[in-house]
Amino acid sequence: MRHWEDVVRPCVRLARDGDGPVVGRFGGPLLLPAEVPDPATPYVATIDLAALPAGSTDLPLPPDGTLLLFAIVEDDCDYADAGSAVHVPAGTAVAERDRHSSWWSTVDEYREKIERFPQGPLRATPDLSLPRYCEEHYSADLHWEAAWPTRSDELRELLRDARAGIAGWGTLQLGGFASEEVVDLHDPLDAVVEQATRAAADGKVDFAVSEEPADWVLLADWHTDISGWEGASVHWALQRKDLEERRFDRVFATYYWNP
Template identity: 35%
Template structure:
């Protein structure tokens, strides 16, 4: 039996011990999505899963991205099917964002795909000093639930009752008692978004219909002073990800 299956059974038992409805417990499990978390350790001399900060490695004919460089993800280092998203099997995905820019929505140029074997060179981007560079080889997978607020809206509609929010919060508490919180990480790939103020996947659906999903989340480092406990999300339609249409990405910046 897989760890996820074992933990799901433990969650069912925990929810039952709290007299939570079995049908809502199953709905909570069905809504959870697989995610990969990257960070928490350097990769000296090893092959990094991701590189954060510094200057991006870009092909010569790629236009200058509009925002500072955040991270480069090695797609080949993602375990097959680990996120449930149609990621390319090789190449690098480069993420860009300006934490001081609180605009939400379409962000053409802020995600750049570099196919494997492309000739690249380090290139400064913009006037801001690069973020602290870190290469990390540490990653782990886990199943992540929706935030209880987002689950409530998806389950019971845009105007749910207070008792629905309370039930979802109890389900979330039971889940966290079994699974705990994700340990230290810098970059999340796939899964559900951290909701501090607003759910960016819900927001994207309201602006532009489609099967939106979280592409990645960056948890801002110590050299970001513009945000208090800030995160940056990039969301994309699944069909656009499969077609490598990263010009259609939306970016959302949030803070506690």
């Protein structure tokens, strides 16, 4: 039990089914303050932060207001720019925007897929999030060695059994470990940090970016369950200090697609 307590993290899973409280919705009206530019990627969801069950994540989230998430799942995103997030403080004046204002919606192929984004209320279920646990043989046929964390066989089996019961496709998760445990031989958070570091090196952002994953947190991830993008997941992350300072404009996002 002590080993178990040492590795789990709290998270909250948001899905259209279940019997938890409604804390937001997939889709619906896109409501933003006038001074916020049109997001570069399509609208995914709005979350009412005040409605989240108390203590459901270990993230220093704002206590109120709405969190809006945006994302695309395409190969053109190389600098952890597959999505973004906007926090609208409670009481802020907002106006409805065109949900299809991003460039992606101007291309028929993408527009058709974007229109398949899920719609409907999101219900919250507090949960415990489990770390990655892949065995070494996963990378046996590759040209480099993946440094997976060492777990005992007994703990690995417990993690596998527990993960088998976790809600999967179509679920949006706040906090915890990424539910897609490995992407291209990286922890998803490591992959965000790698691309964000590249963005900083290439002058794509004008603020300091840490190369240490320990300085970052997973804000959210989403198993998309979208026809045409089956097998895709999106991961939003930011530096912990930026989250504490409410700098949601510094959120990075990556995707992983395994058709």
